[in-house]
Amino acid sequence: MKIGIQNVTKRFDAFVALDRVNLDIHSGELVALLGPSGSGKTTLLRIMAGLDWPDSGSVWFGGENALALGAAERHVGFVFQHYALFRHMTVFENVAFGLRARPRHQRPSEPAIRKRVGDLLDLVQLSWTAQRYPDQLSGGQRQRIALARALAVEPRVLLLDEPFGALDAKVRKELRRWLRTLHEDIQITSVFVTHDQEEALEVADRVVVLDKGHIIQTGTPQQVHDRPTSSFVHEFIGDSVALPVTVTGGEVRFDGSPIAIDAQGVPDGGATLCARPYDIAIHAGSIAGGLTGEVRRLYGLGALRRAEVALRTASGEHLVEISTPRALPVGVGQIVSLAPQSYRLFPLTAA
Amino acid sequence: MVSGILLLRRQPSVVPGFGITLGVSLTWLSLIILIPLAALFLKTTELSFERFVAIVTSPRTLHALELSFGLALAAAATNLVFGLIAVWVLVRYEFPARRMFDAVIDIPFALPTAVAGIALTNLYAENGWIGSLLAPLGIKVAFTQLGIFVALVFIGLPFVVRTVQPVLQDLEAELEEVAATLGASRWTTIRRVIFPTLVPALLTGFALAFARAVGEYGSVIFIAGNLPNVSEIAPLLIIIRLEEFRYADATAIAAVMLVASFILLLIINLLQRWSERRAGKR
Amino acid sequence: MSFNPVIQSQETVDLLATSFAPALVMHRSRRDGRADPLWLQWTLTGVALFFLTIFIVIPLVNVFAQALAKGVAAYVAAISHPDALAAIWLTVVAAVVAVVLNVVFGTITAWAITKYEFRGKSLLISLVDLPFSVSPVISGLVFILLFGAQGYFGPWLQDNDIKIVFAVPGIILATVFVTFPFVARELIPLMREQGIQDEEAALSLGASGLRTFFRVTLPNVKWALLYGVLLTNARAMGEFGAVSVVSGHIRGETNTMPLHIEILYNEYQFMAAFAVASLLAFLALVTLVAKVVLEKRIARTTR
Numbered sequence: 001m002k003i004g005i006q007n008v009t010k011r012f013d014a015f016v017a018l019d020r021v022n023l024d025i026h027s028g029e030l031v032a033l034l035g036p037s038g039s040g041k042t043t044l045l046r047i048m049a050g051l052d053w054p055d056s057g058s059v060w061f062g063g064e065n066a067l068a069l070g071a072a073e074r075h076v077g078f079v080f081q082h083y084a085l086f087r088h089m090t091v092f093e094n095v096a097f098g099l100r101a102r103p104r105h106q107r108p109s110e111p112a113i114r115k116r117v118g119d120l121l122d123l124v125q126l127s128w129t130a131q132r133y134p135d136q137l138s139g140g141q142r143q144r145i146a147l148a149r150a151l152a153v154e155p156r157v158l159l160l161d162e163p164f165g166a167l168d169a170k171v172r173k174e175l176r177r178w179l180r181t182l183h184e185d186i187q188i189t190s191v192f193v194t195h196d197q198e199e200a201l202e203v204a205d206r207v208v209v210l211d212k213g214h215i216i217q218t219g220t221p222q223q224v225h226d227r228p229t230s231s232f233v234h235e236f237i238g239d240s241v242a243l244p245v246t247v248t249g250g251e252v253r254f255d256g257s258p259i260a261i262d263a264q265g266v267p268d269g270g271a272t273l274c275a276r277p278y279d280i281a282i283h284a285g286s287i288a289g290g291l292t293g294e295v296r297r298l299y300g301l302g303a304l305r306r307a308e309v310a311l312r313t314a315s316g317e318h319l320v321e322i323s324t325p326r327a328l329p330v331g332v333g334q335i336v337s338l339a340p341q342s343y344r345l346f347p348l349t350a351a
Numbered sequence: 352m353v354s355g356i357l358l359l360r361r362q363p364s365v366v367p368g369f370g371i372t373l374g375v376s377l378t379w380l381s382l383i384i385l386i387p388l389a390a391l392f393l394k395t396t397e398l399s400f401e402r403f404v405a406i407v408t409s410p411r412t413l414h415a416l417e418l419s420f421g422l423a424l425a426a427a428a429t430n431l432v433f434g435l436i437a438v439w440v441l442v443r444y445e446f447p448a449r450r451m452f453d454a455v456i457d458i459p460f461a462l463p464t465a466v467a468g469i470a471l472t473n474l475y476a477e478n479g480w481i482g483s484l485l486a487p488l489g490i491k492v493a494f495t496q497l498g499i500f501v502a503l504v505f506i507g508l509p510f511v512v513r514t515v516q517p518v519l520q521d522l523e524a525e526l527e528e529v530a531a532t533l534g535a536s537r538w539t540t541i542r543r544v545i546f547p548t549l550v551p552a553l554l555t556g557f558a559l560a561f562a563r564a565v566g567e568y569g570s571v572i573f574i575a576g577n578l579p580n581v582s583e584i585a586p587l588l589i590i591i592r593l594e595e596f597r598y599a600d601a602t603a604i605a606a607v608m609l610v611a612s613f614i615l616l617l618i619i620n621l622l623q624r625w626s627e628r629r630a631g632k633r
Numbered sequence: 634m635s636f637n638p639v640i641q642s643q644e645t646v647d648l649l650a651t652s653f654a655p656a657l658v659m660h661r662s663r664r665d666g667r668a669d670p671l672w673l674q675w676t677l678t679g680v681a682l683f684f685l686t687i688f689i690v691i692p693l694v695n696v697f698a699q700a701l702a703k704g705v706a707a708y709v710a711a712i713s714h715p716d717a718l719a720a721i722w723l724t725v726v727a728a729v730v731a732v733v734l735n736v737v738f739g740t741i742t743a744w745a746i747t748k749y750e751f752r753g754k755s756l757l758i759s760l761v762d763l764p765f766s767v768s769p770v771i772s773g774l775v776f777i778l779l780f781g782a783q784g785y786f787g788p789w790l791q792d793n794d795i796k797i798v799f800a801v802p803g804i805i806l807a808t809v810f811v812t813f814p815f816v817a818r819e820l821i822p823l824m825r826e827q828g829i830q831d832e833e834a835a836l837s838l839g840a841s842g843l844r845t846f847f848r849v850t851l852p853n854v855k856w857a858l859l860y861g862v863l864l865t866n867a868r869a870m871g872e873f874g875a876v877s878v879v880s881g882h883i884r885g886e887t888n889t890m891p892l893h894i895e896i897l898y899n900e901y902q903f904m905a906a907f908a909v910a911s912l913l914a915f916l917a918l919v920t921l922v923a924k925v926v927l928e929k930r931i932a933r934t935t936r
Contacts, residue, residue, distance in 0.1 A: 436680055
């Protein structure tokens with residue numbers, strides 16, 4: 001099922017949760033809505049589910065106007081962050097709920113319901129919990145049951161709100177991989193909301209980055225990570241070093257001193273210099289055109305070590321953290337020069 | 352009606368049934384609560400202002416009102432002190448039958464007022480269990496103002512205890528511990544840290560006990576003696592006026608008491624909001 | 634999470650064993666910052682228990698003692714007197730009607746208040762609470778002013794030969810009025826805490842509004858609802874002031890149990906009065922026990 005979102009705006013009193021948002025989701029795609037809290041991602045998901053209604057704009061499921069349908073008629077599977085399992089029902093009854101809720105003439109027979117619930121519990125590998133109550137399950141198990149319950153009604157679209165948000169790190173990682181595999185098996189159009197960039201990059205086919213009610217960038221995990229179109233995305237996704245700089249006549253300056261890097265066509269004025277910590281070269285001593293600073297701290301494990309460098313500025317200092325090859329002979333207290341090898345410059349207004 | 356409800360609505364909700372449930376609620380509340388109470392005020396407006404003042408300021412009415420409000424205040428104050436002690440003991444100390452005493456606090460809520468009334472009267476009568484102990488000391492309780500006070504203490508106690516108890520229970524141990532590590536004595540900690548936290552709840556409990564005591568009827572009339580100008584409470588005077596078919600008098604006294612209740616209710620609401628803010632449960 | 638301050642520690646027990654051999658085992662908190670001196674614990678506990686015993690326990694015990702003062706046979710005779718039985722019957726009828734009406738309308742009101750956002754909500758909540766802050770006597774009086782002979786609807790009712798006050802309908806009306814808040818007040822905080830997520834889940838699975846209510850909302854609040862029913866019932870059966878005003882005190886016809894107690898007491902039939910009172914006192918005890926049990930269950934249904 002293809003989903004089309006056109007010009008959707010949603011306000012909560014004075015707060016604008018979504019501002020003229022446009023998004024197309026292709027059939028069978030697994031899309032992540034990624035953004036910090038308050039970015040509007042959950043609101044967008046709830047609007048798709050029919051749990052919230054936009055003030056203006058339209059939502060299309062295939063050729064059908066979804067806004068004409070209530071939550072009960074949209075045939076979406078919605079998985080809540082805190083599962084929202086019915087605590088007075090067994091796992092079996094929870095999963096069967098949507099099937100039993102159908103009008104009599106559409107309701108499957110009792111053996112068919114049993115079969116379908118059984119299959120779904122197999123799918124989420126929790127058949128043995130059928131007669132238990134949600135209270136008797138772990139967080140990860142509850143989340144899988146919530147997913148099975150959502151899938152039971154054969155939804156056209158699967159929507160997941162921070163599906164792993166309430167779980168601990170290890171279970172989270174397992175479930176992520178599991179969701180990815182599950183999606184490959186059942187190929188249902190799926191959208192999930194997350195504030196965890198790692199999760200979005202690992203699981204999704206396509207990532208939609210939101211901030212303050214706007215879609216900032218859409219693309220494959222590779223695209224948003226490697227070719228961010230704004231300093232916000234650069235900083236939000238992956239490790240990032242960001243420096244406030246000014247551009248004058250094609251020359252980039254940090255705190256008034258020129259840096260030997262290309263302005264990348266950024267117009268004159270304030271800009272943000274973004275680089276990955278491992279894309280910054282470090283040299284002993286002060287070098288013209290580099291960023292001069294003092295090493296404050298060295299730490300780290302494995303092949304890379306991290307260095308905290310304090311860049312001197314007129315108003316004090318600016319701390320940046322970079323990754324250095326272990327072999328590099330720099331010590332704490334030493335004066336060094338940093339030279340970004342690969343970087344992006346974003347004009348301030350684009351942020 | 353429907354458009355009125357739509358105007359009321361702040362945000363559309365996915366849960367169906369807004370119009371019908373709010374409509375039914377408002378209709379029912381109007382029929383069973385609002386209209387009857389409005390009738391009281393409507394009836395009061397049928398009196399001329401002079402007449403109203405004359406009724407309310409007649410010596411017998413004034414005395415009854417003074418008695419109801421004064422003794423309610425005294426009883427609520429007593430409950431404030433002993434209620435706080437009871438809360439402290441129930442929350443902080445372990446002793447046999449603690450749970451039983453905790454449950455017993457609710458008896459005045461659950462026991463019908465008439466039952467409480469005859470039980471207290473019987474106890475404090477000169478030949479009763481407690482009255483016979485007090486009689487040699489020259490203390491008369493039953494059929495005096497003191498008796499009314501005892502009944503009002505009885506019915507008001509749970510209000511203070513049940514309002515303050517959860518606040519003391521939820522009080523973070525860290526607050527007291529940090530005060531102790533900062534060198535505060537136990538007394539300073541109680542005075543400067545614990546007590547201020549409890550103040551909103553204490554005032555709320557006090558106001559609730561007071562409001563209940565002002566209007567109390569059942570538990571009081573048996574023990575009061577009901578002598579005009581001595582031990583006649585305002586609710587009883589309303590009933591007496593009704594039985595004399597002096598509806599205007601009954602209505603005027605009731606209107607005064609009702610306005611007082613509304614003011615108290617407003618104060619209680621404000622106190623509760625303050626209390627919730629203090630407890631950080633915005 | 635609330636800190637439980639009365640956890641008994643082995644340390645405590647040892648300490649007490651060496652310093653005191655009390656009949657009353659006092660707790661000395663392990664946390665020094667929170668411990669009161671033992672003498673203070675003893676004094677405060679003594680004061681509190683004395684106060685509670687004098688003001689609450691003894692009056693309650695007295696009810697049963699007086700009821701049985703003349704033996705079991707006299708007790709049985711008192712509560713099986715035709716007037717007593719009629720009073721019990723009327724009390725049960727009024728309580729059942731009040732419970733049914735308040736369950737239906739209290740639940741609807743709680744639903745409207747907790748499941749939607751709308752203007753004037755806090756006003757509505759105050760309105761729900763209103764009967765609690767009105768003197769019982771006034772709660773009865775308002776119905777006299779509406780339906781009594783000189784009331785607003787009095788002439789019309791007389792013309793049509795309908796009796797409300799000084800008759801059973803008036804008793805029921807007054808009872809419904811004073812007990813309205815109980816169900817709604819039990820449900821509102823719980824339903825607010827539970828939020829609407831379960832309802833959203835049910836609706837997105839295709840359930841209708843009614844099905845969502847009966848299969849999801851109602852099971853979530855059933856213990857609180859039951860508790861509300863118990864409180865409504867206890868108050869309905871015990872209501873005195875409001876009912877006294879509208880009843881007319883016709884023996885065997887418009888007397889409820891509390892009114893019957895009053896009459897017996899005023900006629901110096903003390904033992905009989907206490908016998909009937911003991912039934913209501915017993916009801917109060919049952920309500921309290923149920924409260925302790927139900928509160929635990931309700932606590933478990935909040936997240």
